[in-house]
Amino acid sequence: MTVFMELWDIYDEKGRPTGHTHPRGAAQQPGEYHLVCTVVFANSKGELLCTHRSPEKELCPNMWESPGGGVRAGETSLFAAIREIREEIGLTLAPSQLTLLYRDKRKDFFMDTYGVKMDFPADSLRFQPGETDGAKWISLEEWERLAAAGEILTPAKGDFFPILRAFVREADSSLHIWIRENGDEALREKILALEAIPWPELSADPWPEREHLASFCRMEGERLAAHGAVAGTSFTHKGERYFACGVAEVATHPDFQGRGYALSLLRRMNTDIQRRQADLCVFTCQPSLVPLYEKAGWTPCPDLCLTGGSAEKPFPSSSLGLTVMLSLLSPKAIAHGADFRNTAITLPLGENKLW
Secondary structure: OOOOOEEEEEEEOOOOOEEEEEEEEOOOOOEEEEEEEEEEEEOOOEEEEEEEOOOOOOHHHHHHHHEEOOOOOOOOOOHHHHHHHHHHHHOOHHHHHHHEEEEEEOOEEEEEEEEEEOOOHHHOOOOOOOOOEEEEEHHHHHHHHHHOOEEOOOOOOOOHHHHHHHHHHHOHHEEEHHHHHHHHHHOOOOOHHHHHHOOHHHOOOOOEEEEEEEEEEEEEEOOEEEEEEEEEEEEEOOOOEEEEEEEEEEOHHHHOOOOHHHHHHHHHHHHHHHHHOOOOOEEEEEOHOOOOOOHHOOEEEOOEEEEOOOOOOEEEEHHHOEEEEEEOOOOHHHHHHHHHHEEEEOOOOOOOOOO
């Protein structure tokens, strides 16, 4: 008989993989963290799904919660969430159905919370014996009341509540994804017009004739309120070949600033990058924007320099006063986590270009 030992990847206090693994259930050393995922389901009535923990559970038996579990070594939280949902309640989800909502730091683990909008009867679910034995839909208001009273296990508290409210109430029709190969020309023109507000110099090199893979657009009626673009390229670092994605840009029209649209787009972009099964995500931002990108699930790496440009004219982030944000995603990248500390990453982006 083969006994399966579940292993976790170990992360440091910044949420960066250390390259080490740890048996599930064994005591962790101080300063070591593992990764957990949970999924909040919202239906078209604005209700949230609660699942009931089996009385056989060692921790918190008979409590209501959102389904989820530990992220295994070599998994991203996105694909761990898909696996946990299939195991615990019998639903098969596509990666495109999940949106990363929040990352919360606890005593010895990080928790990534995903949102899914989906309609189904609670009594149609298939439960995993010993894990889950019931489910029900409750109103958003009831969920918040129970969460605040500690009567339901919640992914996070405090500033997570308004994020969840916005996700539940946001109309799916307000989000459009512009793909380079088959994008709508009218929407493309709106993207170019929005880009011209913060970056008028881009008119000589208009998007999306550059390296972007997809664009995420938040619409308010016929107006483009916010736009973010995902880019991708392959590169070699310390003898290993990787595929990297990055946030190429995020912009909100001045008329719609202060509504959280940029953060909402960034969370969807983070999930999209995981769906593309990139080895890693890396990009730069102004130091003042680090908290925004941390809320969307990325980690600042002040000991890392990202160099774009060309071999003849390198364009390093260190010369621009920018902070590098990083997520290691694939098993290969996580295993080589030490290679991404106190180093420089060079991406072949072209002259004067940097994510």
